[in-house]
Amino acid sequence: MNTIFDHKLAKGVGGLLPALDVPEQGIEKLIPSSLRRTHAPRIPNLSEPELVRHYTQLSKVNYGIDDGFYPLGSCTMKYNPKINEDLARLPGFANAHPLADEDLIQGSLKLLYEASRYLCGIAGLAEVTLQPAAGAHGELCGMFLVKRYFEERGEEKRKRILLPDSAHGTNPSSATTAGFSATEIPSGKDGMINLATLEEALDDTVAAIMLTVPNTLGIFEERVLEVTEMVHAAGGLCYFDGANLNAFLGRARPGDMGADIFHFNLHKTLSTPHGGGGPGSGPVAVAQSLVDFLPVPRIVKDENRYRLDWNSPHSIGCIHSFYGNFGVILKAYAYLLLLGDTGLREVSENAVLNANYLQESLKQTYPLPYERLCKHEFVLSGKGLGEGISALDIAKRLIDYGFHPPTIYFPLIVPEALMIEPTECEGKETLDSFIEAMERIAVEAKENPRLLHEAPQYAPVRRLDQTRAARQPILTYPFDER
């Protein structure tokens, strides 16, 4: 595949400069020779049509939610309504300068303030910061809040974070990055937290538990109230990872389940672009006991005026420039207004309905190690499907059928895991064609395994050498060899 520097024929220049209308000075007079470059800059020399074709070709070999079904478990790859984009491009928002005087951006501040209130309502918690740039950044912010909370209480000995083995994958690294040590708690046979195991792990060195509800098996922690009660009784805090909020949006609130801290992924649950189309946004909501520690600045409303408040002496500080990814928060706000209370409840209802429809249909063909009513996602196993067939083979074969593969090899507690999350956006026809593809792949795995091992055959590129990519990544463009 060509990069923009590989176009052999490209010799044109895309831009036309206007005629010079001042006397020419000459570069020698303007810039001392010590500061002048000795080689021409490496800028691709493409004409406008060549440039347009380059990017159009790239877009054609890409695959996104606007192309088709994207059941990437734990990622909530839902459709991004185009009205969000229209609103984000309104000149008053798009051209607002981040350093503009507060009087000139009252509309933007009002939007941020109202978005905060809506998010607090969804979380059932007291306050929220909109600063974190994405989910893992929100987790890190949450861990800093936990740390500050115990520092202020003189309980620095609380250095451990408990993590169920079905928790979201970034949790251990967020805890460790914030200076805690992670203690893993094995799930029970039912895929949920075992209270006896939890009891054993709890002592006065535990700062918090990081819970993913529903967990990465797509199972709702039925004993969540007991879990948060036990952690609180032991003096710890409860952090809820919001990656799976699509499962209970508008139906239940983390604050009511005992959460002290909860992060949102606006790029998952609230429909803003995700992955390469980002950036993301990971607001963090907290209970009253943690409000004083939230990052600065905070957005406050005095009568009818909005302002940024930097006066918060106990704050953990600033964790993102200005006030987070404003454009993303704006799109999420548009989505909240578009759907309203009823619409948001329907989102989670349909996300759960779609997931259970797929689970019920596919468990006839693929092993389902943790079988119960799922929430927004579920985890099948690709083990035993055929001689030498791996989850990776199944995922690659799905590409040949025109689908984005599900998440594979996560969570680790399911061998050859295939983690499937359809979201609420898909109709029955799409789900049925995915089921049909999965069933055909299961037959191929037995009758013609070569089709799986050699997949994908019909994608722009064949099977990539992911091991070499990880062991010997080439991160620079080798200009000198060309």
Next chain:
Amino acid sequence: MTHPTQFRYTKEHEWVDLEGNHAKVGITEHAQGELGDIVFVELPTVGTAVKKGENLATVESIKAVGDVYAPMSGTVVEVNTQLESSPETINQDPHGAGWLVTLEVSDLSEADSFLDAPSYEQYLAEG
């Protein structure tokens, strides 16, 4: 038998080769197979004191990141630095050239709970 009989094993899929008070530690053939192609290994520095059950090393494959726990308490006296540039050695020879660290152990009785090769393979079979 895939797993050498002179080694002892843990349920966390580590092997231990105990000689006097020196314990050489690696991950088992079964563990490397489950992890798949290993792309990165993080080893402790020589002189690090570890307690049984604490994190000793991290092994990262294309599928997952796995913690290796200290099977016994002691001090790290030797690490396999070759793995930093050739992590694939663990896949190729997990019970030999793919060893991770050698510990000078402080309490030999900690070895009492280890499995021998037939018991470890039976443990794997029971899944």
